[in-house]
Amino acid sequence: MAKLLVLYKTPTDASAFDAYYTETHIPLAKAIPGLRSYEVSRGAVASPAGESGVHLVAILTFDSLSDLEAGLGSPQGQAAAGDLPKFATGGAELLMFETQDA
């Protein structure tokens, strides 16, 4: 399997972020070809020290890294990526990797 992690840093307006993410971004991301599962954080993203600076975490799972790359390179993937600047006012860190069970 392979995963795309998206760590959205605290936005300038959390309510506006949440509304846009749910209503507009999720439907765009769900359309990415090859997407097997799509989980998002609910509520606070905590760190051991307290505030994490991360507002929302998205975990998108694909069958393989090549499927992930093909998905992001597709028109639907490009549309979802191109949507980020419209709401991710705190910035976003994207991480892509293959996974295995520990």
Place this chain on the structure above:
Amino acid sequence: MAKLLVLYKTPTDASAFDAYYTETHIPLAKAIPGLRSYEVSRGAVASPAGESGVHLVAILTFDSLSDLEAGLGSPQGQAAAGDLPKFATGGAELLMFETQDA
């Protein structure tokens, strides 16, 4: 469900990190009560810009945030957390959150 993400930043000695993580840290973390699944990245952790600065990602899944917190607070959880300074020479970012399907 709830997840603990651990983002290990690039260590000073990647080979030493990998050996210690596999041989010592994984067995400690697997002993945490309530742990339902434990996935780790395999190979490079990429970002769209190229180098991500992250060497390894661990995704630990629990049934709930309270199970996650109880697991980390247990003797086994404290042992695993206390092990981090022994090998995470680049530092590590820990994020804890509930998840839902998008």
